[in-house]
Amino acid sequence: MVTARVHSIETMGLVDGPGIRVVVFMQGCKLRCAYCHNPDTWDQKGGFEISVEELIQKVKRYKIYFNHSGGGVTLSGGDPLLQPEFVIEFFKRCKEEGIHTTLDTSG
Numbered sequence: 001m002v003t004a005r006v007h008s009i010e011t012m013g014l015v016d017g018p019g020i021r022v023v024v025f026m027q028g029c030k031l032r033c034a035y036c037h038n039p040d041t042w043d044q045k046g047g048f049e050i051s052v053e054e055l056i057q058k059v060k061r062y063k064i065y066f067n068h069s070g071g072g073v074t075l076s077g078g079d080p081l082l083q084p085e086f087v088i089e090f091f092k093r094c095k096e097e098g099i100h101t102t103l104d105t106s107g
């Protein structure tokens with residue numbers, strides 16, 4: 001079972017990609033940008049653990065909003081690419097569910 005550490009999940013996000021989005025702020029970032037808005041995402045051991053399937057079940061509840069607005073899911077952070085296996089598996093599951101994906105990374 002692939003899991004990730006996540007800082008927080010924001011529903012009804014409007015600025016991190018097209019349409020209405022669920023924005024998942026992944027835990028962990030190795031950069032230290034001077035004007036970082038999310039320094040509490042830096043610690044790779046912080047946040048909470050969630051599996052791909054648990055996150056898919058949460059996200060699927062918003063499909064009606066995605067479909068009417070051209071939205072979907074954004075993985076942000078932190079830097080999602082510090083947990084690449086999770087990103088790959090989660091996005092594959094999103095595609096199976098017909099959910100649009102966006103990756104917000106410093107990479």
Ligand code: SF4
Pocket residue numbers: 029030031032033035036037038039041077078079106
């Ligand atoms: S890449 Fe993003 S999360 Fe990481 S320090 Fe910079 S602004 Fe903060």
